[in-house]
Amino acid sequence: MAISTSFTGIDLLAFQFLLASLGCVAAGLGVWAVTALGRHWLPGIAAQRTVWLLAQCTIAAAFLLVLMPQSERLHLLPPIDIESFSAEPAGTAGAAGHATTDGGRPASAPDQDLTPRNYLAWAAQTWLLVYAAGLGLALRQLLHSRRALQALANAGDRTATRPVDTIEIDAPIAPMLFGLLRPRLLLPRHLHGFADDQRELIVEHELTHWRRRDLHWAGAGIVLQTLFWFNPFMRLLRRQLSWAQELGCDRDVLHGRPAAQRKAYATALIAQLKLQQASMPTALAFGNVTPDSMADRIALIRAPSRRNRWTGIATAAGLAAVLGASLALQPSLASQASMQLSCTALMDAASGQRLRYEGQCEEQVTPASTFNIVVALMGYDSGVLINEHTPLLPYKPSYASWNKEWQTDTDPSSWIVNSTVWYAQQVTARLGQQRFQRYIDSFNYGNRDVSGDAGKHNGLTQSWIGSSLQISPAGQLDFLRKIVTRQLPVSDQAYEMTSRILHPQTLANGWTIYGKTGTASPVQANGRDDESRQYGWYVGWATKGTRTIVFTRMTLDQRQQTYAGPRARQSFLRDVASQLDTL
Missing domain, CATH: 3.40.710.10 (DD-peptidase/beta-lactamase superfamily)
Structure with a gap:
Protein backbone atom coordinates (compact mmCIF):
# COMPACT_ATOMS: atom_id res chain seq x y z
CA MET A 1 0.00 0.00 0.00
CA ALA A 2 1.32 3.41 -0.95
CA ILE A 3 2.23 5.87 1.73
CA SER A 4 0.04 8.92 2.12
CA THR A 5 0.48 11.51 -0.56
CA SER A 6 0.68 14.12 2.19
CA PHE A 7 4.00 14.41 3.96
CA THR A 8 3.47 13.41 7.56
CA GLY A 9 5.54 14.20 10.59
CA ILE A 10 7.39 10.90 10.27
CA ASP A 11 8.19 11.75 6.64
CA LEU A 12 9.77 15.07 7.62
CA LEU A 13 11.66 13.40 10.46
CA ALA A 14 12.90 10.69 8.10
CA PHE A 15 14.04 13.23 5.51
CA GLN A 16 15.87 15.26 8.14
CA PHE A 17 17.48 12.15 9.59
CA LEU A 18 18.56 10.94 6.15
CA LEU A 19 20.01 14.33 5.28
CA ALA A 20 21.82 14.52 8.63
CA SER A 21 23.20 11.00 8.15
CA LEU A 22 24.57 11.83 4.71
CA GLY A 23 25.93 15.11 6.05
CA CYS A 24 27.82 13.45 8.89
CA VAL A 25 29.37 10.91 6.51
CA ALA A 26 30.54 13.79 4.31
CA ALA A 27 31.85 15.54 7.44
CA GLY A 28 33.61 12.30 8.37
CA LEU A 29 35.43 12.34 5.04
CA GLY A 30 36.56 15.90 5.70
CA VAL A 31 37.64 15.08 9.26
CA TRP A 32 39.59 12.05 8.11
CA ALA A 33 41.30 14.13 5.42
CA VAL A 34 42.29 16.79 7.97
CA THR A 35 43.65 14.24 10.43
CA ALA A 36 45.49 12.39 7.65
CA LEU A 37 47.24 15.61 6.70
CA GLY A 38 47.93 16.23 10.37
CA ARG A 39 49.56 12.80 10.77
CA HIS A 40 51.74 13.53 7.76
CA TRP A 41 52.87 17.01 8.78
CA LEU A 42 52.57 16.65 12.55
CA PRO A 43 53.34 13.03 13.52
CA GLY A 44 52.78 13.80 17.19
CA ILE A 45 49.01 13.79 16.56
CA ALA A 46 49.02 9.99 16.59
CA ALA A 47 49.61 9.91 20.35
CA GLN A 48 47.12 12.66 21.28
CA ARG A 49 43.84 11.08 22.34
CA THR A 50 42.17 14.52 22.53
CA VAL A 51 42.54 14.95 18.78
CA TRP A 52 40.81 11.70 17.92
CA LEU A 53 37.92 12.04 20.34
CA LEU A 54 37.44 15.63 19.19
CA ALA A 55 37.38 14.37 15.61
CA GLN A 56 34.57 11.96 16.50
CA CYS A 57 32.69 14.75 18.29
CA THR A 58 33.04 16.95 15.20
CA ILE A 59 31.22 14.37 13.09
CA ALA A 60 28.51 14.01 15.73
CA ALA A 61 28.12 17.79 15.88
CA ALA A 62 27.75 17.94 12.09
CA PHE A 63 24.88 15.46 12.40
CA LEU A 64 23.14 17.29 15.24
CA LEU A 65 23.47 20.75 13.71
CA VAL A 66 21.45 19.65 10.70
CA LEU A 67 18.61 18.68 13.05
CA MET A 68 18.69 21.89 15.06
CA PRO A 69 15.77 24.31 14.53
CA GLN A 70 16.53 27.21 12.18
CA SER A 71 19.98 25.84 11.31
CA GLU A 72 19.04 26.33 7.65
CA ARG A 73 19.76 30.04 8.10
CA LEU A 74 23.46 29.20 8.18
CA HIS A 75 23.36 27.10 5.01
CA LEU A 76 24.79 28.52 1.80
CA LEU A 77 23.29 25.94 -0.54
CA PRO A 78 19.66 26.37 -1.65
CA PRO A 79 17.13 24.23 0.21
CA ILE A 80 15.88 20.94 -1.16
CA ASP A 81 12.13 21.21 -1.59
CA ILE A 82 11.08 17.72 -0.58
CA GLU A 83 7.53 18.57 -1.52
CA SER A 84 8.51 19.09 -5.15
CA PHE A 85 9.10 15.38 -5.68
CA SER A 86 5.84 14.72 -7.46
CA ALA A 87 4.67 13.93 -10.92
CA GLU A 88 3.01 17.30 -11.43
CA PRO A 89 4.45 19.91 -13.74
CA ALA A 90 5.58 23.20 -12.34
CA GLY A 91 2.38 24.87 -13.43
CA THR A 92 0.75 24.15 -10.11
CA ALA A 93 3.57 25.46 -8.04
CA GLY A 94 2.47 29.04 -7.86
CA ALA A 95 4.61 32.10 -7.95
CA ALA A 96 6.75 33.09 -5.05
CA GLY A 97 4.80 36.12 -4.04
CA HIS A 98 2.74 37.22 -1.09
CA ALA A 99 -0.24 35.50 -2.68
CA THR A 100 -0.73 34.18 -6.18
CA THR A 101 -3.00 32.49 -8.64
CA ASP A 102 -2.09 31.29 -12.09
CA GLY A 103 -4.41 33.61 -13.95
CA GLY A 104 -6.66 30.92 -15.27
CA ARG A 105 -3.96 28.82 -16.84
CA PRO A 106 -4.66 25.07 -16.72
CA ALA A 107 -2.77 23.15 -14.08
CA SER A 108 -2.31 19.48 -13.57
CA ALA A 109 -1.79 17.24 -10.57
CA PRO A 110 -0.83 13.62 -10.30
CA ASP A 111 -3.48 10.94 -10.08
CA GLN A 112 -1.03 8.19 -9.23
CA ASP A 113 -0.39 7.03 -5.69
CA LEU A 114 3.21 6.13 -6.48
CA THR A 115 5.25 9.16 -7.41
CA PRO A 116 8.97 9.93 -7.11
CA ARG A 117 8.35 11.78 -3.85
CA ASN A 118 6.64 8.69 -2.41
CA TYR A 119 9.62 6.55 -3.37
CA LEU A 120 11.86 9.11 -1.70
CA ALA A 121 9.68 9.06 1.40
CA TRP A 122 9.88 5.27 1.43
CA ALA A 123 13.65 5.42 1.10
CA ALA A 124 13.92 7.87 4.01
CA GLN A 125 11.63 5.81 6.21
CA THR A 126 13.50 2.64 5.25
CA TRP A 127 16.74 4.31 6.36
CA LEU A 128 15.17 5.01 9.76
CA LEU A 129 14.37 1.31 10.09
CA VAL A 130 17.82 0.27 8.86
CA TYR A 131 19.44 2.66 11.33
CA ALA A 132 17.38 1.29 14.21
CA ALA A 133 18.27 -2.29 13.22
CA GLY A 134 21.96 -1.44 12.91
CA LEU A 135 21.94 0.32 16.27
CA GLY A 136 20.31 -2.70 17.85
CA LEU A 137 22.96 -4.98 16.38
CA ALA A 138 25.77 -2.72 17.57
CA LEU A 139 24.33 -2.63 21.08
CA ARG A 140 24.00 -6.41 21.01
CA GLN A 141 27.67 -6.76 20.09
CA LEU A 142 28.66 -4.48 22.96
CA LEU A 143 26.54 -6.49 25.36
CA HIS A 144 28.12 -9.70 24.10
CA SER A 145 31.60 -8.23 24.65
CA ARG A 146 30.68 -7.13 28.17
CA ARG A 147 29.34 -10.57 29.03
CA ALA A 148 32.50 -12.21 27.69
CA LEU A 149 34.70 -9.96 29.84
CA GLN A 150 32.52 -10.64 32.87
CA ALA A 151 32.76 -14.38 32.25
CA LEU A 152 36.55 -14.16 32.10
CA ALA A 153 36.62 -12.19 35.35
CA ASN A 154 34.36 -14.70 37.09
CA ALA A 155 36.55 -17.58 35.95
CA GLY A 156 39.76 -16.07 37.38
CA ASP A 157 41.30 -15.62 40.81
CA ARG A 158 41.50 -12.24 42.49
CA THR A 159 45.08 -11.48 43.45
CA ALA A 160 44.84 -7.85 44.54
CA THR A 161 42.27 -5.15 45.23
CA ARG A 162 44.36 -2.01 45.15
CA PRO A 163 44.55 0.24 43.33
CA VAL A 164 42.09 -1.78 41.21
CA ASP A 165 40.75 -5.30 41.42
CA THR A 166 43.33 -7.57 39.76
CA ILE A 167 42.21 -10.96 38.48
CA GLU A 168 44.49 -13.68 37.17
CA ILE A 169 42.98 -15.96 34.56
CA ASP A 170 44.13 -18.99 32.60
CA ALA A 171 43.34 -17.77 29.09
CA PRO A 172 45.40 -16.65 26.06
CA ILE A 173 44.43 -13.00 26.29
CA ALA A 174 46.28 -9.73 26.52
CA PRO A 175 46.47 -8.00 29.90
CA MET A 176 43.50 -5.69 29.86
CA LEU A 177 41.63 -3.14 31.94
CA PHE A 178 37.83 -2.98 31.73
CA GLY A 179 34.83 -1.69 33.64
CA LEU A 180 33.94 1.99 33.51
CA LEU A 181 32.26 2.14 36.91
CA ARG A 182 34.16 -0.74 38.52
CA PRO A 183 37.59 -1.05 36.89
CA ARG A 184 39.14 -4.53 36.86
CA LEU A 185 42.49 -5.68 35.56
CA LEU A 186 42.69 -9.10 33.89
CA LEU A 187 46.16 -10.67 33.83
CA PRO A 188 46.82 -13.94 31.96
CA ARG A 189 48.79 -16.60 33.84
CA HIS A 190 51.30 -16.82 31.03
CA LEU A 191 52.79 -13.53 32.29
CA HIS A 192 54.63 -15.64 34.87
CA GLY A 193 56.85 -16.74 32.01
CA PHE A 194 57.93 -13.16 31.39
CA ALA A 195 60.88 -11.53 33.11
CA ASP A 196 60.11 -9.65 36.31
CA ASP A 197 60.85 -6.23 34.81
CA GLN A 198 58.70 -7.01 31.78
CA ARG A 199 55.80 -8.11 33.97
CA GLU A 200 56.18 -4.98 36.08
CA LEU A 201 56.08 -2.73 33.00
CA ILE A 202 53.04 -4.50 31.59
CA VAL A 203 51.07 -4.03 34.82
CA GLU A 204 52.24 -0.44 35.03
CA HIS A 205 50.97 0.11 31.48
CA GLU A 206 47.47 -0.99 32.46
CA LEU A 207 47.48 1.00 35.69
CA THR A 208 48.53 4.06 33.70
CA HIS A 209 45.39 3.60 31.63
CA TRP A 210 43.45 3.71 34.89
CA ARG A 211 45.23 6.83 36.17
CA ARG A 212 44.71 8.64 32.85
CA ARG A 213 41.01 7.73 32.94
CA ASP A 214 41.39 6.14 29.54
CA LEU A 215 38.35 3.97 30.18
CA HIS A 216 36.20 7.10 30.14
CA TRP A 217 37.77 8.32 26.91
CA ALA A 218 37.41 4.92 25.32
CA GLY A 219 33.80 4.70 26.52
CA ALA A 220 32.97 8.03 24.90
CA GLY A 221 34.51 6.86 21.64
CA ILE A 222 32.61 3.59 21.73
CA VAL A 223 29.31 5.40 22.39
CA LEU A 224 29.87 7.68 19.41
CA GLN A 225 30.88 4.81 17.17
CA THR A 226 27.81 2.86 18.24
CA LEU A 227 25.39 5.73 17.65
CA PHE A 228 26.95 6.43 14.25
CA TRP A 229 27.59 2.82 13.33
CA PHE A 230 26.84 3.57 9.67
CA ASN A 231 29.69 6.06 9.38
CA PRO A 232 32.93 4.25 8.49
CA PHE A 233 35.02 7.23 9.57
CA MET A 234 33.73 6.90 13.13
CA ARG A 235 35.14 3.39 13.23
CA LEU A 236 38.48 4.53 11.85
CA LEU A 237 38.69 7.42 14.30
CA ARG A 238 37.79 5.21 17.24
CA ARG A 239 40.63 2.87 16.29
CA GLN A 240 42.95 5.85 16.15
CA LEU A 241 41.75 6.87 19.62
CA SER A 242 42.65 3.42 20.97
CA TRP A 243 46.01 3.63 19.24
CA ALA A 244 46.64 7.07 20.75
CA GLN A 245 45.78 5.75 24.22
CA GLU A 246 48.28 2.92 23.87
CA LEU A 247 50.99 5.25 22.61
CA GLY A 248 50.23 7.69 25.40
CA CYS A 249 50.59 4.96 28.01
CA ASP A 250 53.82 3.75 26.42
CA ARG A 251 55.18 7.27 26.59
CA ASP A 252 54.16 7.81 30.21
CA VAL A 253 55.38 4.40 31.41
CA LEU A 254 58.74 4.67 29.70
CA HIS A 255 59.36 8.32 30.49
CA GLY A 256 62.84 8.66 32.00
CA ARG A 257 63.59 4.91 31.83
CA PRO A 258 66.87 3.59 30.44
CA ALA A 259 67.22 1.98 27.02
CA ALA A 260 67.43 -1.50 28.53
CA GLN A 261 63.95 -1.23 30.03
CA ARG A 262 62.62 0.18 26.76
CA LYS A 263 64.02 -2.87 24.98
CA ALA A 264 62.48 -5.21 27.58
CA TYR A 265 59.13 -3.44 27.15
CA ALA A 266 59.25 -3.86 23.36
CA THR A 267 60.25 -7.52 23.71
CA ALA A 268 57.28 -8.13 26.04
CA LEU A 269 54.97 -6.52 23.52
CA ILE A 270 56.18 -8.83 20.75
CA ALA A 271 55.92 -11.89 23.00
CA GLN A 272 52.41 -10.95 24.08
CA LEU A 273 51.31 -10.55 20.45
CA LYS A 274 52.33 -14.16 19.75
CA LEU A 275 50.32 -15.50 22.70
CA GLN A 276 47.09 -13.48 22.62
CA GLN A 277 43.83 -13.92 20.81
CA ALA A 278 41.68 -11.02 19.54
CA SER A 279 41.19 -8.26 22.13
CA MET A 280 37.84 -7.06 23.39
CA PRO A 281 36.56 -3.74 21.96
CA THR A 282 35.42 -2.46 25.36
CA ALA A 283 38.71 -3.14 27.16
CA LEU A 284 42.12 -1.44 27.15
CA ALA A 285 44.67 -4.15 26.36
CA PHE A 286 48.45 -4.02 26.56
CA GLY A 287 48.64 -6.09 23.39
CA ASN A 288 46.30 -3.83 21.45
CA VAL A 289 48.52 -4.09 18.41
CA THR A 290 48.56 -5.97 15.11
CA PRO A 291 51.48 -7.30 13.10
CA ASP A 292 50.96 -4.40 10.70
CA SER A 293 51.24 -1.75 13.41
CA MET A 294 53.89 -3.48 15.49
CA ALA A 295 56.83 -1.84 13.73
CA ASP A 296 55.38 1.66 14.25
CA ARG A 297 54.80 1.07 17.95
CA ILE A 298 58.23 -0.38 18.48
CA ALA A 299 59.77 2.61 16.72
CA LEU A 300 57.88 5.02 18.96
CA ILE A 301 58.93 3.05 22.04
CA ARG A 302 62.56 3.43 21.03
CA ALA A 303 62.27 7.09 20.04
CA PRO A 304 59.05 8.65 21.36
CA SER A 305 57.72 11.77 19.67
CA ARG A 306 57.73 15.00 21.62
CA ARG A 307 54.58 16.74 22.74
CA ASN A 308 53.77 19.90 20.86
CA ARG A 309 50.85 22.06 21.93
CA TRP A 310 50.64 23.55 18.44
CA THR A 311 49.82 20.11 17.12
CA GLY A 312 46.51 20.04 18.98
CA ILE A 313 45.73 23.67 18.18
CA ALA A 314 46.32 23.20 14.46
CA THR A 315 44.20 20.06 14.36
CA ALA A 316 41.39 21.69 16.34
CA ALA A 317 41.37 24.60 13.88
CA GLY A 318 41.15 22.17 10.99
CA LEU A 319 38.27 20.29 12.60
CA ALA A 320 36.44 23.55 13.30
CA ALA A 321 36.83 24.46 9.64
CA VAL A 322 35.37 21.10 8.60
CA LEU A 323 32.41 21.57 10.95
CA GLY A 324 31.74 25.08 9.68
CA ALA A 325 31.99 23.98 6.06
CA SER A 326 29.72 20.99 6.61
CA LEU A 327 27.07 23.25 8.13
CA ALA A 328 27.33 25.99 5.52
CA LEU A 329 27.39 23.58 2.57
CA GLN A 330 24.72 21.29 3.92
CA PRO A 331 21.49 21.67 1.92
CA SER A 332 18.43 22.11 4.09
CA LEU A 333 14.93 20.84 3.48
CA ALA A 334 12.56 23.54 2.38
CA SER A 335 10.00 22.07 4.77
CA GLN A 336 12.41 20.70 7.34
CA ALA A 337 10.98 22.88 10.12
CA SER A 338 8.06 20.96 11.52
CA MET A 339 4.71 22.61 11.21
CA GLN A 340 3.95 24.40 14.46
Missing part, protein backbone atom coordinates in the same frame (compact mmCIF):
# COMPACT_ATOMS: atom_id res chain seq x y z
CA LEU A 341 0.30 24.74 13.44
CA SER A 342 -1.54 23.19 10.53
CA CYS A 343 -4.98 22.29 9.31
CA THR A 344 -6.36 20.74 6.15
CA ALA A 345 -10.14 20.65 5.97
CA LEU A 346 -12.61 19.91 3.17
CA MET A 347 -16.39 19.92 3.18
CA ASP A 348 -19.06 18.93 0.69
CA ALA A 349 -20.79 22.21 -0.09
CA ALA A 350 -24.24 20.70 -0.69
CA SER A 351 -24.52 18.46 2.37
CA GLY A 352 -22.13 20.19 4.77
CA GLN A 353 -20.41 16.85 5.40
CA ARG A 354 -16.79 17.09 6.45
CA LEU A 355 -14.70 15.09 4.02
CA ARG A 356 -11.38 15.73 5.70
CA TYR A 357 -10.59 17.50 8.95
CA GLU A 358 -6.99 17.21 10.05
CA GLY A 359 -4.92 19.31 12.42
CA GLN A 360 -5.66 22.33 14.61
CA CYS A 361 -8.67 23.50 12.63
CA GLU A 362 -10.29 25.39 15.53
CA GLU A 363 -7.33 27.72 16.09
CA GLN A 364 -8.16 31.33 15.22
CA VAL A 365 -5.46 33.33 13.44
CA THR A 366 -5.24 36.32 11.15
CA PRO A 367 -6.96 35.74 7.78
CA ALA A 368 -4.28 37.78 5.94
CA SER A 369 -4.95 38.10 2.21
CA THR A 370 -7.70 35.46 2.19
CA PHE A 371 -9.79 38.34 3.57
CA ASN A 372 -9.72 39.82 0.06
CA ILE A 373 -12.55 37.41 -0.80
CA VAL A 374 -14.61 39.15 1.88
CA VAL A 375 -13.58 42.60 0.67
CA ALA A 376 -14.50 41.64 -2.90
CA LEU A 377 -17.98 40.52 -1.84
CA MET A 378 -18.53 43.74 0.11
CA GLY A 379 -17.09 45.89 -2.67
CA TYR A 380 -19.20 44.43 -5.47
CA ASP A 381 -22.34 44.33 -3.35
CA SER A 382 -21.93 47.97 -2.31
CA GLY A 383 -21.02 49.24 -5.78
CA VAL A 384 -17.51 50.33 -4.78
CA LEU A 385 -16.27 47.72 -7.25
CA ILE A 386 -17.88 47.49 -10.69
CA ASN A 387 -16.32 44.68 -12.71
CA GLU A 388 -13.00 42.90 -13.23
CA HIS A 389 -11.17 46.04 -14.30
CA THR A 390 -13.14 48.84 -12.68
CA PRO A 391 -12.27 50.83 -10.74
CA LEU A 392 -8.63 51.21 -11.78
CA LEU A 393 -7.07 53.03 -8.83
CA PRO A 394 -3.83 54.97 -9.22
CA TYR A 395 -0.89 54.05 -7.03
CA LYS A 396 0.37 56.66 -4.58
CA PRO A 397 3.75 56.58 -2.82
CA SER A 398 1.99 56.93 0.52
CA TYR A 399 0.29 53.55 0.05
CA ALA A 400 1.59 50.30 1.59
CA SER A 401 4.01 49.02 -1.03
CA TRP A 402 6.52 46.60 0.43
CA ASN A 403 5.98 44.36 -2.59
CA LYS A 404 7.21 45.64 -5.94
CA GLU A 405 4.05 44.36 -7.68
CA TRP A 406 1.96 46.80 -5.62
CA GLN A 407 3.75 49.89 -6.90
CA THR A 408 1.49 50.37 -9.89
CA ASP A 409 -2.08 51.30 -10.80
CA THR A 410 -4.35 48.42 -9.82
CA ASP A 411 -7.76 47.05 -10.78
CA PRO A 412 -9.82 44.32 -9.06
CA SER A 413 -8.29 41.54 -11.17
CA SER A 414 -4.66 42.44 -10.47
CA TRP A 415 -5.50 43.23 -6.85
CA ILE A 416 -6.48 39.61 -6.22
CA VAL A 417 -3.54 38.23 -8.17
CA ASN A 418 -0.98 40.31 -6.27
CA SER A 419 -2.81 40.64 -2.93
CA THR A 420 -2.29 44.38 -3.09
CA VAL A 421 -2.94 45.58 0.43
CA TRP A 422 -3.47 49.24 -0.40
CA TYR A 423 -6.23 48.41 -2.90
CA ALA A 424 -8.21 46.46 -0.28
CA GLN A 425 -7.68 49.34 2.13
CA GLN A 426 -9.12 51.78 -0.39
CA VAL A 427 -12.21 49.61 -0.80
CA THR A 428 -12.83 49.32 2.95
CA ALA A 429 -12.17 53.05 3.44
CA ARG A 430 -14.90 53.85 0.89
CA LEU A 431 -17.27 51.53 2.73
CA GLY A 432 -16.77 53.31 6.03
CA GLN A 433 -16.46 51.81 9.49
CA GLN A 434 -20.15 51.26 10.16
CA ARG A 435 -20.96 49.54 6.88
CA PHE A 436 -17.77 47.52 7.11
CA GLN A 437 -18.77 46.26 10.58
CA ARG A 438 -22.31 45.46 9.38
CA TYR A 439 -21.00 43.30 6.58
CA ILE A 440 -18.67 41.42 8.93
CA ASP A 441 -21.52 40.84 11.39
CA SER A 442 -23.93 39.66 8.69
CA PHE A 443 -21.29 37.29 7.33
CA ASN A 444 -20.57 36.06 10.87
CA TYR A 445 -16.94 36.12 9.83
CA GLY A 446 -14.47 34.84 12.43
CA ASN A 447 -14.46 36.73 15.71
CA ARG A 448 -16.03 39.79 13.94
CA ASP A 449 -13.53 42.10 15.69
CA VAL A 450 -12.53 44.85 13.23
CA SER A 451 -11.31 47.30 15.87
CA GLY A 452 -7.69 46.95 14.69
CA ASP A 453 -4.56 47.45 16.76
CA ALA A 454 -5.20 48.52 20.34
CA GLY A 455 -5.35 52.28 20.65
CA LYS A 456 -4.57 52.97 16.97
CA HIS A 457 -8.13 53.09 15.58
CA ASN A 458 -6.99 51.47 12.35
CA GLY A 459 -9.50 48.61 12.12
CA LEU A 460 -10.92 49.83 8.80
CA THR A 461 -7.58 49.33 7.08
CA GLN A 462 -5.56 46.94 9.28
CA SER A 463 -7.84 44.64 11.25
CA TRP A 464 -7.34 41.61 8.95
CA ILE A 465 -3.52 41.99 8.72
CA GLY A 466 -2.11 40.40 11.87
CA SER A 467 -4.47 42.45 14.01
CA SER A 468 -7.82 42.09 15.79
CA LEU A 469 -9.80 40.11 13.21
CA GLN A 470 -9.18 36.39 13.43
CA ILE A 471 -10.75 33.29 11.98
CA SER A 472 -10.15 29.57 12.29
CA PRO A 473 -9.82 27.16 9.38
CA ALA A 474 -13.18 25.70 10.44
CA GLY A 475 -14.65 29.21 10.31
CA GLN A 476 -13.18 29.71 6.83
CA LEU A 477 -14.82 26.47 5.75
CA ASP A 478 -18.25 27.58 6.97
CA PHE A 479 -17.88 31.00 5.36
CA LEU A 480 -16.81 29.54 2.01
CA ARG A 481 -19.77 27.19 2.02
CA LYS A 482 -22.07 30.17 2.45
CA ILE A 483 -20.50 31.71 -0.66
CA VAL A 484 -20.96 28.57 -2.75
CA THR A 485 -24.55 28.01 -1.56
CA ARG A 486 -25.24 31.77 -1.72
CA GLN A 487 -26.40 32.16 1.84
CA LEU A 488 -24.77 35.57 2.40
CA PRO A 489 -26.78 38.82 2.22
CA VAL A 490 -25.07 40.07 -0.98
CA SER A 491 -26.17 40.40 -4.61
CA ASP A 492 -25.75 37.80 -7.35
CA GLN A 493 -23.38 40.24 -9.02
CA ALA A 494 -21.16 40.13 -5.95
CA TYR A 495 -20.97 36.33 -6.04
CA GLU A 496 -20.29 36.19 -9.78
CA MET A 497 -17.63 38.90 -9.91
CA THR A 498 -15.85 37.61 -6.82
CA SER A 499 -15.65 34.13 -8.37
CA ARG A 500 -14.40 35.58 -11.64
CA ILE A 501 -11.51 37.60 -10.20
CA LEU A 502 -10.29 34.56 -8.28
CA HIS A 503 -9.01 33.35 -11.67
CA PRO A 504 -10.20 29.74 -11.60
CA GLN A 505 -7.86 27.08 -12.89
CA THR A 506 -8.78 23.62 -14.15
CA LEU A 507 -6.68 20.65 -13.09
CA ALA A 508 -5.89 17.60 -15.22
CA ASN A 509 -8.46 15.59 -13.25
CA GLY A 510 -11.26 17.94 -14.35
CA TRP A 511 -11.73 19.87 -11.11
CA THR A 512 -11.83 23.66 -11.33
CA ILE A 513 -10.22 25.45 -8.39
CA TYR A 514 -11.24 28.88 -7.08
CA GLY A 515 -8.71 29.80 -4.42
CA LYS A 516 -6.93 32.57 -2.56
CA THR A 517 -3.66 32.48 -0.68
CA GLY A 518 -2.59 34.48 2.34
CA THR A 519 0.66 35.06 4.19
CA ALA A 520 1.27 36.86 7.47
CA SER A 521 3.70 36.87 10.37
CA PRO A 522 2.49 36.11 13.89
CA VAL A 523 2.44 39.08 16.23
CA GLN A 524 4.61 38.86 19.35
CA ALA A 525 3.64 40.01 22.82
CA ASN A 526 5.50 43.28 22.26
CA GLY A 527 3.36 44.04 19.21
CA ARG A 528 6.12 43.38 16.69
CA ASP A 529 5.95 40.83 13.90
CA ASP A 530 7.69 37.52 14.47
CA GLU A 531 10.06 37.59 11.51
CA SER A 532 11.09 33.96 11.97
CA ARG A 533 7.67 32.42 11.29
CA GLN A 534 4.78 32.77 8.86
CA TYR A 535 1.15 31.77 8.59
CA GLY A 536 0.23 30.32 5.25
CA TRP A 537 -3.36 30.12 3.95
CA TYR A 538 -4.99 28.65 0.88
CA VAL A 539 -8.79 28.68 0.87
CA GLY A 540 -11.53 28.36 -1.72
CA TRP A 541 -13.69 25.81 -3.47
CA ALA A 542 -13.39 23.18 -6.20
CA THR A 543 -16.13 22.25 -8.67
CA LYS A 544 -16.61 19.36 -11.05
CA GLY A 545 -19.93 18.72 -12.72
CA THR A 546 -22.65 19.27 -10.16
CA ARG A 547 -20.41 18.78 -7.15
CA THR A 548 -18.59 21.48 -5.17
CA ILE A 549 -16.11 20.99 -2.32
CA VAL A 550 -14.95 23.88 -0.14
CA PHE A 551 -11.48 23.67 1.32
CA THR A 552 -9.02 25.39 3.61
CA ARG A 553 -5.36 24.79 4.19
CA MET A 554 -3.52 26.67 6.95
CA THR A 555 0.01 26.32 8.30
CA LEU A 556 2.35 28.06 10.71
CA ASP A 557 6.01 27.24 10.18
CA GLN A 558 9.45 28.75 9.90
CA ARG A 559 9.99 31.54 7.39
CA GLN A 560 11.58 30.27 4.20
CA GLN A 561 12.69 31.66 0.86
CA THR A 562 9.17 31.45 -0.56
CA TYR A 563 6.08 32.86 1.15
CA ALA A 564 4.00 30.51 3.27
CA GLY A 565 0.77 31.17 1.33
CA PRO A 566 2.05 29.95 -2.05
CA ARG A 567 3.63 26.96 -0.31
CA ALA A 568 0.26 26.08 1.24
CA ARG A 569 -1.32 26.41 -2.21
CA GLN A 570 1.34 24.26 -3.83
CA SER A 571 1.03 21.46 -1.28
CA PHE A 572 -2.77 21.53 -1.48
CA LEU A 573 -2.88 21.31 -5.28
CA ARG A 574 -0.37 18.49 -5.26
CA ASP A 575 -1.45 16.43 -2.30
CA VAL A 576 -5.15 17.07 -1.83
CA ALA A 577 -6.68 18.37 -5.05
CA SER A 578 -5.41 15.31 -6.89
CA GLN A 579 -7.58 13.14 -4.62
CA LEU A 580 -10.85 15.06 -4.84
CA ASP A 581 -12.48 12.29 -6.89
CA THR A 582 -11.94 9.86 -4.03
CA LEU A 583 -13.63 12.01 -1.36
